[in-house]
Amino acid sequence: MLKDLFSKPKKKKYAAIPSETAKQDVPEGIMTKCPECRKIMYTKDLQKNLKVCLHCDHHMRMTAYERVESLLDGGSFVAFDEKIASANPLGFPGYLEKLEKDKVNTNLDEAVLTGTGSINGLNVVIAIMDSHFRMGSMGSVVGEKIARAIEEAAKLEVPFLIFTASGGARMQEGVLSLMQMAKTSAALKMFSDKGGLIISFMTHPTTGGVSASFASLGDYNFAEPKALIGFAGRRVIEQTIREELPDDFQTAEFLLEHGQLDAVIHRKDIKEKLTIVLEIHQQEGELVW
Numbered sequence: 001m002l003k004d005l006f007s008k009p010k011k012k013k014y015a016a017i018p019s020e021t022a023k024q025d026v027p028e029g030i031m032t033k034c035p036e037c038r039k040i041m042y043t044k045d046l047q048k049n050l051k052v053c054l055h056c057d058h059h060m061r062m063t064a065y066e067r068v069e070s071l072l073d074g075g076s077f078v079a080f081d082e083k084i085a086s087a088n089p090l091g092f093p094g095y096l097e098k099l100e101k102d103k104v105n106t107n108l109d110e111a112v113l114t115g116t117g118s119i120n121g122l123n124v125v126i127a128i129m130d131s132h133f134r135m136g137s138m139g140s141v142v143g144e145k146i147a148r149a150i151e152e153a154a155k156l157e158v159p160f161l162i163f164t165a166s167g168g169a170r171m172q173e174g175v176l177s178l179m180q181m182a183k184t185s186a187a188l189k190m191f192s193d194k195g196g197l198i199i200s201f202m203t204h205p206t207t208g209g210v211s212a213s214f215a216s217l218g219d220y221n222f223a224e225p226k227a228l229i230g231f232a233g234r235r236v237i238e239q240t241i242r243e244e245l246p247d248d249f250q251t252a253e254f255l256l257e258h259g260q261l262d263a264v265i266h267r268k269d270i271k272e273k274l275t276i277v278l279e280i281h282q283q284e285g286e287l288v289w
């Protein structure tokens, strides 16, 4: 018993959200260091490989525009609602300044980019969350843009495709953030009742209120390899249930094994697999228009 007192506590592996901009001790722009294996590679080569590490296959975070480029047919993307901006409804100190900073850094007005485009000639309405903007958190503008995009998909009679990446609800907007869960879920239900096809693609990380609403409501729920997907954080759950969780808890692979995902798809295969799914539903005619 005494020896337990002096034994080192067991090291736990927590699934952390890595910051790719921090601790980059390599020349910025020319070389990039993989946050997973710490190996250095040419940024140009990394970009060509869709931001997947050339050494360990780690899928690094993509910006919304990089996703558009990797997925949609050249020149087909037309953005919706680009000018909707967040107010500061709760008067949260420093919130508007933080938004302004992220706008400059990401060239986005909010944490989600929505619009229409085509994948190998198949039209979709697409929403892409960008975790570089306020950690992809869901405020009232994110919810509103997603709900509007779903309504647009219904009008255009095309499938709705969403790529999620989010730390959860946006704390600076309090309960207004939480209301977005109900709004987006209701919009998806109406779209689904009309026969619309919903494809959700979860990327690292998809957590909190986003994982508990639209991210999990696809007719197909896909994810990228090793993406962190969950509602409450690992530590919170462990302290609540007083049990140690497996190392791979809340990874895409764990969720696939336990039936919460339909497939885990490597980034280089996403376009091809989505084309197959979209083609199948176009031929059936009933599920999608």
Ligand SMILES: [Zn+2]
Binding pocket: 034, 035, 036, 037, 038, 039, 053, 054, 055, 056, 057, 058
């Ligand atoms: Zn790596």
